[in-house]
Amino acid sequence: MNIPSSIDLPTPPIGQNVEAAIQALLRADAVCFDVDSTVIDEEGIDVLAEHLGKGQQVSELTLAAMEGGMKFQEALAARLNLLEPSQQAIMECLEAHPLKLTSGMADLVQVLADQGKHVYLVSGGFRIMIEPVADVLGINPRNIYANTILFDDAGKYAGFDTNEPTSADMGKPKALEIIKKLGNYETMIMIGDGATDAQAKPPANAFIGFxxxxxxxxxxxxxxxxxxDFSDLLQVLQYNEK
Incomplete structure (x- = not known):
């Protein structure tokens, strides 16, 4: 494995093709992150469910979706139908429990941006909860691909937008296809913790599991x-700056 010795990686590094992933990261012009349990250190929908007093039921559905044992669109619909979150309830949840960045995430996004790599958030979570996270990281809201919860005129839950690519299984590869086409990117990376993130290669040139x-x-x-630990990615990127 031809990894420069000056890059201090765990020994041995874990993965199906670590060298190819590192080389892809070094030359990437677009890096796409999952959000829940990757950019943030929890599952946003589980936080919302706890706030609404339905944590256990929703957590079980979230786990089924992440482990790949249940189609994503089925889990999404089941969870939202159980919660029926109003716009006010979501805002109150975020105020009471601001979503926390995973350790090293802010530094990683900053280094990626400094190197001219475009950062995207591609999530099966909810845009309304992800936008504040993107704001903290300095990511343009146009670079968010996530699910949109619909509300009626009174702010009550009225379903979700099924036209969003991330609303169904295999949605992340669809989202990355759109990103690749719009940005005319040559090398894309997908980083995430779940089965739906692994599906994003291709079109991603490499999938880095977190x-x-x-x-x-x-x-x-x-x-x-x-x-x-995101420090591994930072070490690779900082080597690229030498």
Whole structure:
């Protein structure tokens, strides 16, 4: 494996094709991140469910979706129908429990931006909850691909937008196809913790699995490179600056 010795990676690094993933990261012009349990250190919908007093039921559905045992669109519809979150309830949830960035995330996004790499958030979560996270990271809201909860005129839950690519299974590869076409990108990376993130290669040139919040064995087995700390990616990118 031809990884420069000056890059201090875990020994041995974990993944199906670590060298290819590192080289892809070095030359990437677009880096796409999952949000829940990747950019943030929890599952946004579970936070909302706890706030609404329905944490256990929703957590079980979230786990089924992340482990790949339930089609994503089925889990999404089931969870939202259970919660029926109003716009006010979501705002109150975010005020009471601001979503927290995973350790190293802010530094990683800054380095990517400094190197001219475009950063996208591609999530099966909800745009209304992700936009404040993107704002903290300095990511343009146009670079968010996520699900849109619909509300009626009174702010009550009225379903979700099924036209969003991330609203159904295999939605992340569809979102990355759109990103690639609109940005005319040559090399794209997908980074995430779940089975739906692994699906994004292709069109992603490499899939980096993240286990810093939750280790999912199915994801670990298929990832080109599997990391548990964003410092590994930072070390690679900083080597690129030398």
């Amino acid at each position: 286990g810093g919040v939750a280790v999912r064995e199915k994801v670990k087995k298929v990832a080109d490179w599997f990391v548990t």
